[in-house]
Amino acid sequence: MEIKNPLIHLALLESLKANEKSDEIDLFLPFIAVIISELDGEEITPILMQDKFFQYFCIKPPLSAIKVFITRAKRRDILIRENHSFIPNSKEVNKWKNGYDEKKEDIETSIEILRDDFKLFAKSNFDKELASEDCDALLTDFIESNISSVATHNRFEKGQLYSKIKNTDHVTASFISHIHKEKTSTLDHFSRIVKGMVLANYLCLADKIGSKKKFDSITVYLDTPLIIGMLGFSGSQRKKSIGEFVSLLKSFCIKLRIFEKSLDEAEMLISAWRDDLKKGRVKRFNTKTLELLRSQGYDSERLDTEIKLLKSRIEEHGIEVSYGFKYDPKYLCDEKELEAAISSNFKENKNLDHDTVCISRVCNLRKGRQINDLNKKMDLFVTSNTGLVKYANDFFDDEIPIKRSIPLVVSEQWMTAIFWLKSPEIFNTLPMDQIVASAYGLLYTDDRFWKSFVDKLQLLEKKGEISVEDFTLVRWDSDLLNLVHDVSVDVGEDFSEENIFDIVGEIKRKYIGDKEKEVELIRKEKDLEIKRLALEALEKESKINKSSLRIELISMKIASIFSAVFCFIMAVSVFYAAYKSIPDSLVSYDVVSDYKNSFMAGLAILIAFVLNLLGSIFGVNLHVIYIWIRDGVSKRICDILIVN
Known part of the structure; x- marks a missing residue:
């Protein structure tokens, strides 16, 4: 049963805790049951339980806490006291193990997924090849530093790891912030370990609860x-x-x-x-x-x-x-x-x-x-x-x-x-919120790596190798701290002049890119504005054309009516003028004769004469009059619409 991986220890603590409890002490009875199931006839004593806790879960609760757990196990019939000794109750022990064997396999798979994601992140972001034990060491260290207050787990030999990664905390904090932002399933695997650390801390404080x-x-x-x-x-x-x-x-x-x-x-x-x-x-x-x-x-x-x-x-x-x-x-x-x-x-x-x-x-x-x-x-x-x-x-x-x-x-x-x-x-x-906050806090902290970089940046500025403008541009850039930490993963505090120039160049390229993006954005906004105005112009032109067509139809109808009436009058006038020219001797009806001598007959002759004169001199005919009426009506309607 002995497990060498501290991440699995922590995840087991979270997964094995009891689902039903009268208080928080009951949460830990599954761990007691698992340990008891592995003791082959040995007398159960607080010292033995303490040793097995450390062997199986890498946690060493104080003896006073162990005594609290043993007392609770007896109350829950996991242990039976006979002849001043504690004897396991097999039935209750198996019940309180809470599916240990199945959960252990599930946890091992979960930890492997977490490792794989960490390896991929380290390779793609820092070009670092991490072994599984490297992932375990980095995550365990970070959790212990930022969540643990009392518990201490077995530590890996990290000399070789630190020789290739000079700023290990930055790598781990970056990975934690990444899975937090992306909200991937990896966050759930990691959360299980973090909660396990809180449980481990509690185990070491159970006697004070x-x-x-x-x-x-x-x-x-x-x-x-x-x-x-x-x-x-x-x-x-x-x-x-x-x-x-x-x-x-x-x-x-x-x-x-x-x-x-x-x-x-x-x-x-x-x-x-x-x-x-x-x-x-x-x-x-x-x-x-x-x-x-x-x-x-x-x-x-x-x-x-x-x-x-x-x-x-x-x-x-x-x-x-x-x-x-x-x-x-x-x-x-x-x-x-x-x-x-x-x-x-x-x-x-x-x-x-x-x-x-x-x-x-x-x-x-x-x-x-x-x-x-x-x-x-x-x-x-x-x-x-x-x-x-x-x-x-x-x-x-x-x-x-x-x-x-x-x-x-x-x-x-x-x-x-x-x-x-x-x-x-x-x-x-x-x-989980606490450790994520710690990760973000670490990414945003002015630490010894930052101080080393700033000192050398200022030295290059004083020597004139970096202009005042570039120094001001770089020194207060919001991405500078992250870039410094990224480079520190390889070089630690030993920033070379080449490292400094690379970081300065990266930020300047970012500004140039930002300016180009800004210009491109302005150009796109102007293009959109031009397209919008053109579309509005087309819509207005379409509305004008439709209105013009309606006005023209109305004008044509009005002009047609006026022209028809005028033509009718002219036709009657021509008819009367012709009729007037017939001698009275040829007309036998007195009524007709009287009409020929009336005002209307004279008016008809006058209109026919004027129209004939206008047509002969100025080319004005009925068609011209029709067009004049139609255009006049159209203009009058447009004027009324504009005023309204």
């Missing part, structure tokens, strides 16, 4: 970076993960607070951003912080508003600002020695006043008590800085031993391991 449903006796003081991240100044992914973390703690009625010292530090940080933006001092920014502020539309005025609303925004999340702390003189710690102890975790000249004061206050609140489980009243300082956790608790180890009690300073991951399993169905994505 409280049995209550509410933990309102616990007061948590949050570190400033958690507040900054919660407000969205560390990116959307970090905001999401911290928001879920805060919600998790609030769901158990844990009191959330910050010291006024943390509020002041947050205000000073945002004020520095405001002042630097106002005065154009971009060199003082972390590259990605500047990019984030710009992308979200922050300027000095908006940051000034954020500062004024900072306290209320923090309180909206259910976090109280604690003012006016009074020390108990009986439990003071030496703050100078504490500052010296934690300074090893930070860069030189780092102001440690905030961290020192906050930890000192929590120590004062604890009053030197050693607290062994969560059921008791306690105060904790929670930070995302795992290095600070280590150095601070080492300083207090004589007074509050880490192995025998709950420490003063704990990490975000520690709190997640303690409380997540109490409501994993509600906060199902929290562990």
Whole structure:
């Protein structure tokens, strides 16, 4: 049964956990059942179970936690106590194994898919050939560094791996961000491992778990970076993960607070951003912080508003600002020695006043008590800085031993391991959100590789080998940090001048390409505008043609009517004129004779004469009159339409 692959260990922890439980301890009974099934008649003791846990799952829970598991196994009839010894109940053991053999095969397939995707990504993005054990080493290291707070797995021999990959964290973080963006099935395989790490952490803390449903006796003081991240100044992914973390703690009625010292530090940080933006001092920014502020539309005025609303925004999340702390003189710690102890975790000249004061206050609140489980009243300082956790608790180890009690300073991951399993169905994505946020954070961090690159870039600019224009163009480009990290995979911190020129050239080509794309986009927009205007002109012309046709038809009808009437009058006039020319002696009817002498007859003769005269001199005939009437009517209708 012994398994050498730590990824399979972690995935098994996630897959084997019990589906039905009265509390989180029941989750781990399948692991007990699997171990018991492999013990061939050996007497079951806490020490033996501890050794087998490490052998089978590479986790070594404390004996006190093992005793908790054995007690629960006895309560669930997995173990039977006879003659002061524990005997396995075969029927219950097989039931609680929870399909171990089948799940193990499924997990091995799942891990193989994850490895294959990682190999393909490393080859296509970094031209690196990774073996299966390389993939396991990189993923395990990254998970342990960013999720684990207590558990330690077997480590691979990575000397050869590090000789060909100088920046291993960047490769792993890039892969995690890739599968997160693409939302492929690989993300599910990886998520299983991440949750397994949280379970592994819990195994090592099981003896400290409280049995209550509410933990309102616990007061948590949050570190400033958690507040900054919660407000969205560390990116959307970090905001999401911290928001879920805060919600998790609030769901158990844990009191959330910050010291006024943390509020002041947050205000000073945002004020520095405001002042630097106002005065154009971009060199003082972390590259990605500047990019984030710009992308979200922050300027000095908006940051000034954020500062004024900072306290209320923090309180909206259910976090109280604690003012006016009074020390108990009986439990003071030496703050100078504490500052010296934690300074090893930070860069030189780092102001440690905030961290020192906050930890000192929590120590004062604890009053030197050693607290062994969560059921008791306690105060904790929670930070995302795992290095600070280590150095601070080492300083207090004589007074509050880490192995025998709950420490003063704990990490975000520690709190997640303690409380997540109490409501994993509600906060199902929290562990994965935390490690994805860590991956993005690593990609956007100004680390030693970045510092080495910038130093050499500035040196080349001073020597005149890179122009001021190119330096300014490259130095504040949003893609520069990623390019530097990509190159560091091969060269580490030893950037050559050729590496520098390659990166500068890459960014310049990007700008040229962006300009060309911008010109092409403008050209396409103009072409579309011309086509749109041409289409509108065609539509208008079509409408005009249709209107003209309708007007012409109406005009022709009106002109035809007028012409017909005029022709009729002219025909009658001609007829009367002809009739008038007949001598009266030839007409025997008196009525006709009287009519011949009337006004109408004279008028008919006059019209016939005028029409004949116009036709002879000017060529005006009935057809010309018809056209004149038609055109006049058309013009009049058009004028009326235009006016309306």
